[in-house]
Amino acid sequence: MEIKQTIGIDISKLTFDVRIHSNQCYRVFDNTPKGFKELIKWVDKNNPISKEYTLFILEYTGIYSEEIALFFTKNDISFSLIPGLEIKKSLGISRGKDDKVDATKIALYGHRLRDEIKPSKIPSMALSKLKRLLTLRERLVKQRAGHKSTIREQKRIYLRKENKLLFETQEKMIKFLTKQIKNIELEMKQIIKTNQELSQQYKLVVSVKGIGDQTALFMIVTTNGFTKFKSWRKYASYCGIAPFPNTSGTSIRGGTKVSNLANKKLKSLFDLCAKSAIQNNPEMKIYYHKRLEKGKNKMSTINIIRCKLMARAFAAVNRQTPYVNTLKFVA
Template identity: 25%
Template sequence: MPRTNLQKQNDFSGQDFYVGLDVHKRSWSVTIRSLGIQVGHFTQPPGAEGLYDYLQRNFPGGHYHSAYEAGFCGTYAHEELCKLGINNILLHAADIPVTDKQKKNKTDLHDSRAIAEHLERGNLHGIHVLSRDQQELRGLFRLRQSKVADIVRSNNKLKSFLMYHSIVIPETVSTTGFLSVKVLDWLAIELSSMAGTLTLQQYIADLKYQREQLYRITKSLRTEILILHKQTYESLLSVPGIGSITAMGLIAELADFSRFDDADKYSSYLGLCPWEDSSGDTVKTKGMQPRCNSHLRPLLIEASWKAISKSRSMFAYYSKHAGKDSKKAIVKVARKLAMIAKGVAISGKPYQEDYLKQKQQEYQKMKALKAERFSSGIAEQHINKQPGTELYVPMPG
């Protein structure tokens, strides 16, 4: 019987295919669903091109949608999938609905299958993905924060060593106990043994090295901020309490302040909103929510303490709420400070201390002017209705 090379090929034009990915370093677990059924599951080497070739070969002409959890691999896979025409979204791991059975029986197959199912149902919403340049800028800022932690660690190690060996810094060198450059120069002393002297020198050298690295990183970060976001940076510096580090942190972590169209979403991202555990008539408020940007919240809380000492309006706002709980009051100030920072960043204009007061005064003047015009218009109508030269006033009823 003669054979032919012609094969019947299905046409999936306009059909949606939902791909759930469980991304790992050495493999991707893939589940594909369409029209409410699972049409494929396999494991492939990591790479967007291999997945795209499989979809084109088996489901040509379809509309492809995919999703995977944001994690160690960053956004490179997301960018590659989008370039190939696959509508991909990045997911926060806590946003994927999981049953108790799925928690107790967790495999790559179950993870990719759950993502594909919820993606098809429309239950998943992707997180905001920063541009590549912005991610690198954010990485530089987070490197600076980790370097600050390294300095604290080195500083504590040296202090612990001095305390253990009863080395007391004289008051003529330092009265605060801060390990300044002058103190480190004074510590160039010899102990009773070569081992002790070498240990002390290494602790001092490590602290100096960490401080030098912090200076270089901070200088480079400020240079990049001034090149890319100079106007926003200068506007943020005009806000009371916000210094150079807080301004750079806000710009590096948020990039586009206007992407938050709702004040509650913005405050929730910063971790300045309370979270509840309520049921029926029982209402429990648990304070600040743990899910937030952990790099910005401490900076804003610290900036709030500075703000209440520099701004009359901030101090008045803090005093209004401090009677109940000073810690909760400073969080309220931090939320207000964050909203002000967002406003000046979007407008590009410096902060004005009495801006709201001026707006209120302008509103009152406008309201009084409208009332005056309205009353004058009523008087003119009365004058037009008067018989002869005598003012006509309508009687009630």
């Protein structure tokens, strides 16, 4: 798609600000279906460039940007969802916060990168449901962990007969949360089971020894069904396990290290996967101990194993065949 015009949209809970880059036309609309229709009429009237050469640039704001993205998709309107941090870092120092200015910056960002930027595709309904359920599950797991930690300390200090209601209430909460977590997991399994493509991807990913159910689900959701990232290396960068050089001139000569700009949840999941693979996968266990015997750093070795597991998952999905453990064929 050749882009000649960019329109920046800064979305908030109730409204969104719009700026047309070429003529700097500006207006605020309600973040509702009615507001989306008014936006299209206003753009048709004020945009001097044909819509087939126009790209809407939206700052990703979670659930507040989902509805307009769905509207654009249904009406075959080209748009691109960009993380706010990426826009912020690309445009230099900013003082203060203003939605009108932000819409202008978003439009400018899109114009500067119009030769590189690609239109976005929203996930399928099944993937969207999976994402929402995974988010809810994570929230409930954290709440349950909080109650478990609290009651464990209270039982160590307080007598049960003097604090019966205190303990019983939290125990009921833990049981209730556990039940809801199981219900969510059953619903996610049902979504996977009833969708042939997702079911196939799930089976291929978990065929890699070390990668479990939750990691497989997170991979499918965050890669938009393995369509969002061109290679496992780009995904490794997104997850924060890809090493980058740390040198500058003659004064800074540091070793390679991973970036703090990462999806921390996925990074922690792959850390658990790597440690599980070291314990249960003979190939990874041998590789891990050989590197340590050579004096290699323990954490860098674990990070290499994270990358190996990720690369194998991507390879299995790309080939559409389960991962084969070749070590068992070695004489």
